[in-house]
Amino acid sequence: MSADLKPLDEQVVVLTGATSGIGLTTAQMAAERGVRLVLAARSEDALRELTDEIARDGGEATYVVADVRDRDDIREIADRAEEAYGGFDTWVNAAGVSAYGKLRDVPVEDMRGLFETNVWGLLYGSLEAADRLENRGGAIINIGSIVSERALGLQGAYSASKHAVKAFTDTLRMELADDGAPISVTLVKPSAIDTPYPEHAKNHMDEEATLPPPLYAPEPVAEAILHAAAHPQRDVTVGFGGKAMTVLGRVAPGLMDTLMETVVFPLQRNDRPPRPQGENGIDGASGELERRGDYEGHVSDSSLYTRLVQGQGRARTGALLAGIGLLAAYLYARRAVGGER
DSSP: OOOOOOOGGGOEEEEESTTBHHHHHHHHHHHHTTOEEEEEESOHHHHHHHHHHHHHTTOEEEEEEOOTTSHHHHHHHHHHHHHHHSSOSEEEEOOOOOEEBOTTTSOHHHHHHHHIIIIIIHHHHHHHHHHHHTTTOEEEEEEOOGGGTSOOTTBHHHHHHHHHHHHHHHHHHHHHHHHTOOEEEEEEEEOSBOSSHHHHSEEOSSSOBOOOSOEEOSHHHHHHHHHHHHSOOSEEEESHHHHHHHHHHHHOHHHHHHHIIIIIHHHTBOSSOOOOOOSOTTTOOOOSOBOOOOOOSOEESOOHHHHHHTSTTOOHHHHHHHHHHHHHHHHHHHHHHHHHO
8 A cells, every 4th residue: 555645734743863963954944844843862952942943933843852772762752742743644763873983993882882773773763653654654764874775984883784774674665565554664865964973973083083075965865854754755865976876886896895995985084183082972962953064075055866866757857867977977986996096
């Protein structure tokens, strides 16, 4: 049974990871479009500030202090949605944490903590949403990454967690369809996004962590999430840069390995010493509302590629442009790697 999704301004949306980066941007954009929100994160101060901000601007939101690693907290989020609004229409799993460092340098305890949030937290949320939406219908939207498709050195644990997110999401989609449940399941795969991701990561390198270009603003990701909340969609990559990387990784994996080692590894490390290892997402919440990071290079405010693939019928013109662009990226990568040798 296909999902019949409501218009956004008639929806109640549950959003985890609501106080930072992609989650925060999505919450603010959704409120502007008339969505009633159930916001979840670990910091009560940040949640209260966000909820008050939405109310001042004429929106409607409630919040739950929750750690997605705790399944009882996930149930409490769903219960709050039932109490406040009679249920929800879309559940967005946006909570996530990160770590930098070669796999042999990252303590297993930190890898486990990362998986607890990125995989188990998303799994708990998805299963709870599926149970509550089975009869009424709706959407489950999971935030993966381009590294769901192509592993990124120096972020190996994060890449592994997002591979797991993709496998879980794809399986849940098929099984719900087999059960005839009217639930749309979407995997959103952002490219590198200018959020506080590097600042909140637990860094085990001897240099400051950063993200490799090209970078996109969080707004295109929020747009993609909200589009999927109202229009059933299997998956979407946000940002052509990420799409080019994943396609090149499939058609020329050896070349992509070399490109990673010679070009992308250095682009994840600044020449500056690492920031003092204070609060990080694995060990605790930041407690502040932060949409953007401190990336100093160019950041694209939109993604034409993503708008095209989310358009009606996935326009042929968009597909042609994407194909031409991928070919250009492939040829450029061959030249770049050849010049490094």
